[in-house]
Amino acid sequence: MGRLPALILLSILLLAFDYYCYRAVLSVFKKWKPVTKKLFSVVWWTYTGILVIGVFAAIYVPSYLPLYLSLRSVILVAFFLTLVCKIVMLPFLLIDDIRRLIIKINRSFKNKDNTVSAKEINTTAIGEPISRSSFIIKAGLITAAIPLTSLTWGISSGAYDYKIKRRTLVLPNLPKAFEGIKFGQISDIHSGSFYNKKAVQGGIDMLLAEKPDFIFFTGDLVNDMATEMRDYQDLFSKVKAPLGVYSVLGNHDYGDYHFGGAPSPAKAKNLQDVIKTHKTMGWDLLMNEHRRLKVDGEEIGILGIENWGMGRFPKYGRMDLATKNTDDLPVKLLLSHDPSHWRQEVLKKYPQIDAMFSGHTHGMQFGVRTEHYQWSPIQYIYKEWAGLYKEQNQQLYVNVGYGFLGYPGRVGILPEITIFELKRA
Numbered sequence: 001m002g003r004l005p006a007l008i009l010l011s012i013l014l015l016a017f018d019y020y021c022y023r024a025v026l027s028v029f030k031k032w033k034p035v036t037k038k039l040f041s042v043v044w045w046t047y048t049g050i051l052v053i054g055v056f057a058a059i060y061v062p063s064y065l066p067l068y069l070s071l072r073s074v075i076l077v078a079f080f081l082t083l084v085c086k087i088v089m090l091p092f093l094l095i096d097d098i099r100r101l102i103i104k105i106n107r108s109f110k111n112k113d114n115t116v117s118a119k120e121i122n123t124t125a126i127g128e129p130i131s132r133s134s135f136i137i138k139a140g141l142i143t144a145a146i147p148l149t150s151l152t153w154g155i156s157s158g159a160y161d162y163k164i165k166r167r168t169l170v171l172p173n174l175p176k177a178f179e180g181i182k183f184g185q186i187s188d189i190h191s192g193s194f195y196n197k198k199a200v201q202g203g204i205d206m207l208l209a210e211k212p213d214f215i216f217f218t219g220d221l222v223n224d225m226a227t228e229m230r231d232y233q234d235l236f237s238k239v240k241a242p243l244g245v246y247s248v249l250g251n252h253d254y255g256d257y258h259f260g261g262a263p264s265p266a267k268a269k270n271l272q273d274v275i276k277t278h279k280t281m282g283w284d285l286l287m288n289e290h291r292r293l294k295v296d297g298e299e300i301g302i303l304g305i306e307n308w309g310m311g312r313f314p315k316y317g318r319m320d321l322a323t324k325n326t327d328d329l330p331v332k333l334l335l336s337h338d339p340s341h342w343r344q345e346v347l348k349k350y351p352q353i354d355a356m357f358s359g360h361t362h363g364m365q366f367g368v369r370t371e372h373y374q375w376s377p378i379q380y381i382y383k384e385w386a387g388l389y390k391e392q393n394q395q396l397y398v399n400v401g402y403g404f405l406g407y408p409g410r411v412g413i414l415p416e417i418t419i420f421e422l423k424r425a
Contacts, residue, residue, distance in 0.1 A: 011052050014083070018048050021086050024093045028137045051079045080407055085144040092140025096133050155409035160199035162206055165418045167388055167397065171354050172425040173330040175298035183243075184212035185418040187337075187359025188220040188250065188401030189236070192228035193408055201235055203402060207417050214243035214293065217283060218359040219250025219307065219337030223405060224258035226273030237281040243293060247283040248304040249274070250337040250360060251313050252405075286335060288318040290326055301329035303353070308345065309338035309360070317341065319350055326352075333357065339384045342396045355395040361385040363400035363413030376413055386413070 022044055026037065184207055194200055207215070217239075222228040229236075239245055253274050259267035278285040286304020293300050303326065308317030317336060326332060331354050334346065339358040346353050363369065363386045367376025378385045389396040400416045 007056065011055075015048070015052070017086065017090075020093065021089060024089075024096075024137050025141070028134050028141075047082075051082065055079055088144040088146075089140040092136050092143065096136040099136070100133065155407075158410035158412075158414055159404055159408055160196060160203065161410070161414045162203040162402070162417055163414045164206060164210070165387075165416055167418060167420050168423050169355060169395070169397075169420045170423045170425050171331050172393070173354070174422055174424045175295075175300065175330055176424070177296040177298040178300060178331075178422050179424055181214075181295065181422045182210065182212045183214045183216065183420050183422075184210060184241070185216040185218065185357055185397070185399050185420070186239075186402045186416075187218040187399040188362060188403055188405070189217075189232075190220055190223050190252070190401075190403035190405045191232045192223035192225065193404050194232060195408070197231065197235065200232065203415065203417065204235060204238055207239065210417075210419050212241050212419060214302075215239060215241045215245045216335055216357050217245065217247035218335050218357050218399060219248050220252045220359065220401075220403075220405075221247075221250070221274060221277065223252055224255055226270050226277060229274075229277050233277060233281060240282060243295075244291075245281075245283045246291065246302050246304060246335060247278055247285050248335045248337055249285070249287070249306050249316075251307045251309060254307070254314060254316070256314065286322070288321040290322055290324075290332075292329070299329060300331040300333065301326045302333050302335070304335040305341075307337050308341040310340035310344055313338060313340075319345065323350065323352070339382060339396060339398045342384060342389075342394075347391060347394060351392075351394065353394060355397065357397050357399070358384075359399045359401055361398060361400065362405065365401075365404055365407055365410045365413055367411075367413045369400075369413055 022041075026032075026040075032040070186207065253271070255267045255270040255274075259270070275285060275287075284291065286302070288305050290301050290303040293302055303322040305317035305319060305322050307313065308315050308319075322334070323332075332352055334353045334356040336342070336346070336356055336358055338360045339356075342356050342358070346356055361378050361382050363374075364376045364378035367378070368374060369376075369386065374386055376385065384396055384398055386398050386400050389398070397418065397420075399418050400413055402415050402417070404410060404415070
């Protein structure tokens, strides 16, 4: 099924779901005056119509139009919050409908002769079934307000609440000249999701204030299109360090989700524009290659590969190319966007990699993360999803991301700037 038919089918299903919720809300507020009900209906369906049309426009309207990205963000945020609240309400509505059905079936068996006592008539007209329905649906409305409140807070307070995570990276073969060297890592900028340039600048200022000797960026500069960096290229051009900024591509940088997996001239040009953006900002983009980082005559290796992820994610990375001619380097640091690459290939085939740096998971932008405990639903998909992991003599660090995707906020899993200090064992 193509994209348009799938979207039309999904819209029909969502409208049916919307009607189901609409009828449930009206059933609770039966005492509303006709004018109030009419006004409610107009507001409900106008809002729904705007959201549906807005989602189609967000997908099909050209991204170069003025204010496109801002309007797209507002529409998608409203759509997401509305959908989540209605989904939370759904179990309550189903419970009430099932309860009503059971009562109806039970009464049909009790009253096969079509006679109903006066007591039963009173109960049917004004009694318990209706009051319980009202209670259940109102409970659903109140419960739906909980995610609305927390997700709204995550947008207003969590999206740009950058946190610095400090880690000591112990490497047994680290050359003496690199002892105490500091470097930073950011990941998953997703510039197409941003809507607050001042806040983004604030995060960049926090990173630069740490005065790292070099910096890693581990992929997903954009959501889909190189044009998303139009308003943010100048800001991220300020991300510089004495020993350089090294970057790799993430799964979103190839344009697969916009143009499809098949090659096309437009898709190829978009990728070249993304690559050009890295170069314009002064970042050293590693495409299945390595660099020798030299301090006081001693060297370590920085390796970077294109995206390599498990399952449906693209496997463009070539470790054989990135590791070529690196046997003499005592320490090798690998930039690879997707942390699944570590367990699926690096641990199995490349024991010479001392540490790998990834992003990709975002920590699902939802969960709990403290100094000694972390939890997120993403851990049921990715074994390594946030923080530092060690296995045998190899290490992996997963940064939960600088930006956001889909839901324009974060609850519990805040945007991260990681600062490492190198130490010898």
